[in-house]
Amino acid sequence: MxxxxxxxxxxxxxxxxxxxxxxxxxxxxxxxxxxxxxxxxxxxxxxxxxxxxxxxxxxxxDGILNPVTNYEVVKEGPTTAVIDGHNGMGHVIAYNAMKMAIEKAKKLGMGMVAVRNSTHYGFAGYYALMAVKENLIGITGTNARPSIAPTFGVENMLGTNPMTFGMPTDEDFPFLLDCATSVTQRGKIELYARQGKTLPKGWVIDENGESKTDANEVLQDLIAGRAALTPLGGIGEETAGYKGYGYSTVVEILSAALQQGAYMKMLTGFRDGKKVPYQLGHFFIAIDISAFTEVDDFKKTAGNILRELRASKKMPGQSRIYTAGEKEHDVWMFRKDxxxxxxxxxxxxxxxxxxxxxxxxxxxxxxx
Structure with a gap:
């Protein structure tokens, strides 16, 4: 159908x-x-x-996600805070954490909030866009259950760990870069499985470092530890997979070390064979543009950069160059009605x- x-x-x-x-x-x-x-x-x-x-x-x-969210601010300074989410709804914890970062940024120029013991917070770009709507720069990241193998490894150690940036522009849409630090992420594999589609080679490797393409099989093998996602750049160093591996590690550290939360194999969702809360960590940064320059000037410069990129010389056979946030705007224009x-x-x-x-x-x- x-x-x-x-x-x-x-x-x-x-x-x-x-x-x-x-x-x-x-x-x-x-x-x-x-x-x-x-x-x-x-x-x-x-x-x-x-x-x-x-x-x-x-x-x-399953009893591993608390429907009633009782998050707690366990440490706070003028521009910083640490929140314990107590395994509540990740979206609610993240919404309030970014709201706090925004309030701090408006007062003192910048705000950062680190979160521990949270759960899956959904679409990371949502929180970056919260800052953008207030004429701020928004940055967020989160760790996740292990699924990425380090370069030259085959064991899933790091999460897909998105690093997300949102910035206002003078165009009809903001700059929004929201992507995992792996070639793909579990949600897309779930989408392929539902659609009965085969995965492209190089997205997932088995215990021998060979590509796996059966989406349903991969979802089972990721949980069992028999498969791993490849970092941005792909398998090995020839296509710079070490860069994605490095950025994923940055997100893991910022999602665990500042707030003294769980990381890597602690995030499997299982302990002694039983399901347990995932205890994810996040971080949220808001930057007040007006502390550096006029907001309209920032937006114009950001817009000029994006327009010049789109107007640059195109590859033969290609009709359009995109900038981050543009395809998302196109989807909204198509779906809004x-x-x-x-x-x-x-x-x-x-x-x-x-x-x-x-x-x-x-x-x-x-x-x-």
């Missing part, structure tokens, strides 16, 4: 009600929902509404959620 688009407002109402029935307070449910829907609005489908059940609802049921794209498998999953959470009034929307 062709993709079906469901209006954003319908999905928003449905997801808030599902999360509330799962035990999440309504205001927190709205934050979680907004983060997931924003991912779909900008084309980050691997981190969109498709993750509602497997990453959040199922983990709440259509909604969230659903394939047949996702429709079935949401239809079952209607049954499981007694929300039959929404079921008609999820018919294929």
């Amino acid at each position: 062709e993709q079906k688009y469901i209006p954003f407002d319908v999905i928003e109402k449905f997801m808030v009600q599902v999360l509330v029935k799962a035990g999440v307070p309504e205001n927190d449910a709205k934050i979680v929902t907004d983060v997931l829907i924003q991912a779909d609005k900008l084309g980050f489908d691997s981190h969109g509404v498709n993750r509602l059940k497997p990453i959040y609802l199922d983990r709440i049921k 259509k909604g969230v794209p659903f394939n047949e498998k996702l429709l079935e999953e949401f239809s079952l959620l209607c049954d499981n959470y007694d929300l039959q009034s929404f079921k008609e929307h999820f018919q294929s």
Whole structure:
């Protein structure tokens, strides 16, 4: 079947009600929902509404994710803070951490908040864009369960560890760079598995350093430790895989050492064969542009840089050069009047959620 688009407002109402029935307070449910829907609005489908059940609802049921978020500020200075999330909803913890960083930046020019004992916080770009909306520069990163092998290694040690930057410009969209420090990430492999597609060679390696391309098999092998993602740059040093490996390590350190949180193999989600909270770490940085220069001048210079890049000489056969944030804007322009794209498998999953959470009034929307 062709993709079906469901209006954003319908999905928003449905997801808030599902999360509330799962035990999440309504205001927190709205934050979680907004983060997931924003991912779909900008084309980050691997981190969109498709993750509602497997990453959040199922983990709440398993008792490894607290639906009620009681985060705690354990240390604070004028421009800094450390937060313990106590295994609550990662989106809620991250939203409040970036909000705190923004408030500090507005007062003193910069703010940084480090978080420990959190959970999956969804689309990292959401938090960078929170700063952008306030005419600030936003930076965030998070560690994750082990899936990347170090260069010349085959054991999954580091998380996909995105390093994300958002900056305002004078264009219709900001500069937004939100990408994992691996060639791909687990969410995209999940997307390939749902679509029955084969993975490109070089994304995943087995215990012998050979490429694996069966998406469903890879998802099982990543958990079992029989496969690992390759860092940005790919296998070995010839295509500079050590650079992605290095940047992933930077994110791991900043997501664990400042806040004295868990890292690498501590983040598997298992202990003695039993499921346990993931205890992820994040960091959030907000920078007040006006502490350096006029905001409009910054935006114009940033915009000029992006426009000159797009106007540069193109490779033969290519009609367009993109800058970070542009494709996301194009997706939003296409989807803003259509909604969230659903394939047949996702429709079935949401239809079952209607049954499981007694929300039959929404079921008609999820018919294929």
